[in-house]
Amino acid sequence: xxxxxxxxxxxxxxxxxxxSLKCEQHMGHRAMYWYKQKAKKPxxxxxxxxxxxxxxxxxxxxxxxxxxxxxxxxxxxxxxLQPEDSALYLCAxxxxxxQGDGYEQYFxxxxxxxxx
Amino acid sequence: AQKITQTxxxxxxxxxxxxxxxxxxxxxxxxxxxxxxxxxxxxxxxFLIYQGSYDxxxxxxxxxxxxxxxxxxxxxxxxxxxxxxxSAMYFCAMRASGTGFQKLxxxxxxxLLVSP
Numbered sequence: 001x002x003x004x005x006x007x008x009x010x011x012x013x014x015x016x017x018x019x020s021l022k023c024e025q026h027m028g029h030r031a032m033y034w035y036k037q038k039a040k041k042p043x044x045x046x047x048x049x050x051x052x053x054x055x056x057x058x059x060x061x062x063x064x065x066x067x068x069x070x071x072x073x074x075x076x077x078x079x080x081l082q083p084e085d086s087a088l089y090l091c092a093x094x095x096x097x098x099q100g101d102g103y104e105q106y107f108x109x110x111x112x113x114x115x116x
Numbered sequence: 117a118q119k120i121t122q123t124x125x126x127x128x129x130x131x132x133x134x135x136x137x138x139x140x141x142x143x144x145x146x147x148x149x150x151x152x153x154x155x156x157x158x159x160x161x162x163f164l165i166y167q168g169s170y171d172x173x174x175x176x177x178x179x180x181x182x183x184x185x186x187x188x189x190x191x192x193x194x195x196x197x198x199x200x201x202x203s204a205m206y207f208c209a210m211r212a213s214g215t216g217f218q219k220l221x222x223x224x225x226x227x228l229l230v231s232p
Contacts, residue, residue: 104163105220108160
């Protein structure tokens with residue numbers, strides 16, 4: 001099973017709302033990632049988790065708060081977002097990258113977020 | 117620093133013909149991996165093919181092959197016998213030892229349109 005699931009598929013939220021994006025994988029992967037993708041642009045890395053610990057934060061504003069409750073789950077908590085945060089949010093997972101460079105990332109279908 | 121360059125914003129090909137999507141990269145890291153992903157309009161990133169920097173032979177996966185020319189720092193994707201379902205955005209990406217293989221850096225992408 002090479003599936004990464006993400007919920008919800010679509011989300012519309014106001015600037016004062018608090019919401020969460022969820023990502024789940026059951027491939028035994030120990031690295032998980034959040035990406036943000038604006039229209040007609042490549043994905044941009046936001047966060048990397050390795051063995052449930054935050055490994056990389058690409059200077060993401062604090063209104064985005066990641067959480068990795070266990071090795072299969074990755075959440076992204078959203079609070080006080082701005083309209084420019086509207087984008088496709090992609091989750092990915094891979095085997096432990098510390099072993100080398102050959103481990104592809106498997107992506108979920110993404111959550112299309114609109115901030116009004 | 118790592119950089120991926122895709123100079124073709126869009127490519128057109130007729131069904132059953134072969135097409136080459138260009139990708140050049142720049143890194144000073146001795147070890148790196150190159151990936152190609154396909155992104156249909158639905159949004160999900162689909163892994164296609166991987167080439168390691170120390171691999172002697174070009175990677176192949178079904179109708180996909182990677183033309184790896186290390187001295188020229190190029191990693192072009194060749195799709196043989198194009199199908200209508202190949203119409204999508206294609207991203208070249210790289211992970212390198214300098215970032216502990218944690219960061220996947222994407223090029224700007226090439227939109228491929230396959231016509232009947």
